[in-house]
Amino acid sequence: MPDRNAELTILSRDADLLKNEITALNCNALRIVQCATRADDIDTDKVHILLADPDLAVKVVEQCHQLRWCQSTWAGNKPLLQLAKQDYTLTGVRGIFGEKMREYVFAYLLHFSRDIDTFRALESAPQQHRWMQPAPGTLQGTTLGILGAGSIASSLLPVAHAFGMRVIGLNSKGEAQPGYDAMFASADKQTFAAKCHAIVNLLPDTSATVNFIDERFLSALPEGAVFINAGRGSAVDDSALLNALDNGMLRAAVLDVFRQEPLPASHPFWSHPKVWVSQHTAAISAPEDVARVFAENLDRYLNAEPLHYQLDFERGY
C-alpha cells in the first residue's frame, strides 16, 4: 500500500461518467470519496486528490487545505493559475485534444474550399439552373498558418501534409518546431499573416496574446483567407475581426472561443453571415479520454513520480 493518500474527489459536469470510467480501472489504492456536479456539494475538508472541470475547481480549491493534486479535465486553466493558492500540483490534459482538433479544423477548411454551401443551395435553385458544376477550390499547395505551435497544433501537421499543404507557425520568439516549413516570431506577425491562406489560432491565454489578432494582423492576410479561432477568445480583437469580415478581405471566421462564454445572445458574431460559431466544442475532452490521462497520472502519483502535463503557476500555462 503506497503511503500517499489516494482519496479522490470528482467535481465535473461528467461526474458520473468519470466515476464509471475510473471505477473500471480497478485500482485498489484509490478511493472515490466524493462525486459531484456542483461545487456547493463538495466537502472541501475531504479533498486530497481532485479531478475537476477547472471552472468548478476554481470555486473550491482555496478552501481545500488538504489538496495535493488537481487533475483538470479541460485546457482552460487560467482562472486556477491566477489564484493565490499554488501549494498543490495542477495537471492539465494535453495530448487528448489533438484528435478532435484536427477534425474540427479540416472540417471547416474543406467546407469552404469545396464550397459545400454553394452545391447545397443549387439543390433548391429553380429547376433549369441546378446543374451548374461550380468549380471547387483545393487545399493542395496552399499555406496553413498556426498561431501557437504547441502540442495541439502539432496534431494538425500530419493531416495538413497529407493534403499537400505547407504549414508555417508562429510562437513568441520564432523558435524552430519539428514539422513546420517555417516559424515566425510574434514581432513578425504581419509577414507571417501575409503568407497564410488559412489561419488557426491556438495561442495560450497570456498577457502577451491578448488582442494579438488585431487590425494589423488581419489586414495583412491575403484576400479570401479563412480564420479559425480554437485557442482563446481574448486573442482576438472582436471589432477588428468584424471590420475585416465586412471589408471583404476575409472569407470566413470560424470561432470556437469567445471573450465571454456563453457568447452573449446579442453579440454580432451570432448573426454575421461570415462568422461560424462552434460554441467551444472544437475539442471536447470525452470522459474516457480524461480518465485515461488521470489513470496515467494516478499511477505516477502513487509511485511518487513527477506527473505528466503539469501546469506552471509562474508562466501561467
Place this chain on the structure above:
Amino acid sequence: MPDRNAELTILSRDADLLKNEITALNCNALRIVQCATRADDIDTDKVHILLADPDLAVKVVEQCHQLRWCQSTWAGNKPLLQLAKQDYTLTGVRGIFGEKMREYVFAYLLHFSRDIDTFRALESAPQQHRWMQPAPGTLQGTTLGILGAGSIASSLLPVAHAFGMRVIGLNSKGEAQPGYDAMFASADKQTFAAKCHAIVNLLPDTSATVNFIDERFLSALPEGAVFINAGRGSAVDDSALLNALDNGMLRAAVLDVFRQEPLPASHPFWSHPKVWVSQHTAAISAPEDVARVFAENLDRYLNAEPLHYQLDFERGY
C-alpha cells in the same frame, strides 16, 4: 527529329487553356494543328494525335483514319472503349484525380461528423436557445470502406490514416492491396458493408458493377452510415438508395455521378433532404494537370516508349 508524326488536335471544352499550357512546353517536335471546343469543327483527316474530352472524342474517332494516339482528359472513357475502332492507343489521366478526390471525400465525411449544419442552424435559433454546445462526432476509430481499390482510392489512404480511421476495401476477387486493413471480394459485399461507417464508391463502370449498390448492400450498412458515390452512377440502384434514406438507416448520400448527367431537373435526388448533389465536380481535372500528363506521355510517344495510363479495350477500363 523523331520520325513519329507529332501533329496535335485538341478537342475540349478547355481547348484554349490546354493550348496555352501545351504551347508553354516549348516542344519543337509538336505542332498544334487544330484546336476546337466542338466535334463539328474538327477536320478528321488531320487527326494524328488527339487530346480530347472523351464525350467529344467519341463523336469523331471513327472518322479519324490517321489516329495513332488519343489522350483523354477525363476518367469516363467507357463510350470510347465500346466503339468498334480500337486500332489506336487510348490513354487516360489516372493519377491526377487523387488530390481532388481526397479533399472531396473528407470534406463531406467531416461535414457530417462535425455536424456543421447543426451549429449553423443554432446561429439563427431564438436568442435564448443558441448556446447549446451539441457534441460533435469523430472519424477517429471509425471504418471507411472503399468500393474499387484502385489508384484514386489509394489517395484516400494517407488522409484516412492521419485521422485514425480503419480502411477496408472491396474489389472483384478480394485481392490484397497495400495500405488497406482488410480486403473483401464482391461476393462478400454484405459482410463488407456491415463493417463500414462510411462508404466511398469508386468502382469502374463495367457490366459487373451495374447496380452493385443495391438493397442487399445498403441494408447491411450500420445505422447512420454515410454513402459517397464518386465512381459511376450506374453502380447505384437509385430506388434502393432512396428507400434506404427514407427508412432512416443511412445518414446521408453524397452523389457526384448519376445514370444520366446532367441529373434531370425532376429527379428526386435534387429535393431529398439527405441527398447531397455535387454535380460531377469531385475530381475535375484542371487543364494544367491534364497538360502535365499529356507532356509526360508525349515525351514517351516521341521516343516510341509505351505510354502511361493506357486503357484496355478488352477489359473495358
